[in-house]
Amino acid sequence: MGIGLGIVLLVIGLIFALDVVSIPGMEDYVASDTLGWILVAVGALAIVLALVMNKQRGETKHVVEERRDVR
Template sequence: MGIGIGIVLLVLGLILVTGAVDLPASVDDAIAGDTLGWIFLIVGALAIVLALVINQQRSRSTSTYVEERRADPPLR
């Protein structure tokens, strides 16, 4: 999951929790919109945090490298 998916889940969760969109009656009977919204909020926040942590670790590991040069011994 990337940052984009985390943001999408976060926005969907906020929409469902605040009740900005009314779900159809058939969906509302099967699924509790508030509960689904809180689940989306938590999973979206975790996805954003995990994406940031993984990107931070990736940038640390690729920027550090060691270059070793060996000089040939002089010829006699």
């Protein structure tokens, strides 16, 4: 789950939550506004997690151990 997936989920969630698009027959199975807000929350969480993971990856230190024979 990267930043791109989070943005896509956020946009799709806002489309459903704000009733920009209504799919006929969808309200019989699931409330589109509730589904939209769930997708917004998941998208925001995905963005936050991606940023945290990228920050941790950048702080990793790599230690190189080199041994030489000085005889």
